[in-house]
Amino acid sequence: MDTSDLRLEGKLTVLRAKRPEDADADYAWRVDPELAALDATSPLRMSLKDYVRYFRDELEYPSPWSVRLAIDTNDGVHIGNCMYYDINDQEKQAEIGIMIGDRRYWDRGYGTDALMALLGHVFTETPLERIYLHTLDYNARAQKAFRRVGFRDVGLVRRDGHNFLLMEVRREEWLAKFGHRVRQLRGQAENGTDREGHIETRPESARPQPSPGANR
Numbered sequence: 001m002d003t004s005d006l007r008l009e010g011k012l013t014v015l016r017a018k019r020p021e022d023a024d025a026d027y028a029w030r031v032d033p034e035l036a037a038l039d040a041t042s043p044l045r046m047s048l049k050d051y052v053r054y055f056r057d058e059l060e061y062p063s064p065w066s067v068r069l070a071i072d073t074n075d076g077v078h079i080g081n082c083m084y085y086d087i088n089d090q091e092k093q094a095e096i097g098i099m100i101g102d103r104r105y106w107d108r109g110y111g112t113d114a115l116m117a118l119l120g121h122v123f124t125e126t127p128l129e130r131i132y133l134h135t136l137d138y139n140a141r142a143q144k145a146f147r148r149v150g151f152r153d154v155g156l157v158r159r160d161g162h163n164f165l166l167m168e169v170r171r172e173e174w175l176a177k178f179g180h181r182v183r184q185l186r187g188q189a190e191n192g193t194d195r196e197g198h199i200e201t202r203p204e205s206a207r208p209q210p211s212p213g214a215n216r
């Protein structure tokens with residue numbers, strides 16, 4: 001599936017393909033010690049110039065085993081990123097990751113909204129049947145958002161000196177819980193009614209383009 005112009009609309013967020021101009025914000029988030037710690041990694045040490053080069057290479061030669069998306073607010077502010085990766089076509093599973101880099105948007109429902117849009121896409125537009133993740137055992141904020149979109153705890157995993165909670169959600173259980181919402185919202189989209197809770201999964205090229213000057 002070509003995801004290079006993917007665009008997924010949630011209620012508060014729009015998930016879209018990464019663009020070269022995202023590099024500065026991504027760099028600022030990658031060198032941030034607190035964000036790195038929440039991702040159980042070290043802050044990036046390369047220069048912005050080197051990072052921009054690496055970032056552009058990634059855009060030009062994307063991995064077939066991962067889909068990386070920017071998270072914008074629905075009025076066009078880039079606030080974070082999410083991805084599904086380690087895509088395993090045989091096992092029909094992938095891991096997901098999410099980071100709202102701009103702290104002003106924490107605890108306001110943006111993460112939950114972006115995760116719903118991402119899972120709506122994964123479970124209705126791809127053959128993937130199981131999505132899992134590892135989150136630090138003390139990351140209560142993340143766990144609350146993950147549980148709210150259908151993830152359940154599988155168990156604790158010790159890796160690289162950290163304790164992670166492994167969480168998962170399967171397509172069947174997710175659709176049983178949230179499928180009606182996707183169907184209802186798609187119906188609204190097709191009828192051209194309001195965007196409240198709308199999960200848009202058509203590629204950007206198939207959608208009407210914003211009017212000139214729109215901040216997207």
Ligand SMILES: CC(C)(COP(=O)(O)OP(=O)(O)OC[C@H]1O[C@@H](n2cnc3c(N)ncnc32)[C@H](O)[C@@H]1OP(=O)(O)O)[C@@H](O)C(=O)NCCC(=O)NCCS
Nearest residue numbers: 038099100106107108109110111112135140141142144145
């Ligand atoms: C984790 C993350 C994606 C969640 O997104 P978010 O938009 O902040 O989360 P939401 O507002 O949708 O939901 C978070 C919930 O946790 C609650 N919460 C926050 N801190 C909490 C804590 N210490 N203990 C319990 N609940 C907490 C919030 O109040 C909110 O619940 P509410 O809506 O009932 O008030 C985002 O905060 C983030 O990217 N953080 C930094 C990086 C990170 O941790 N990434 C995840 C790595 S696995």
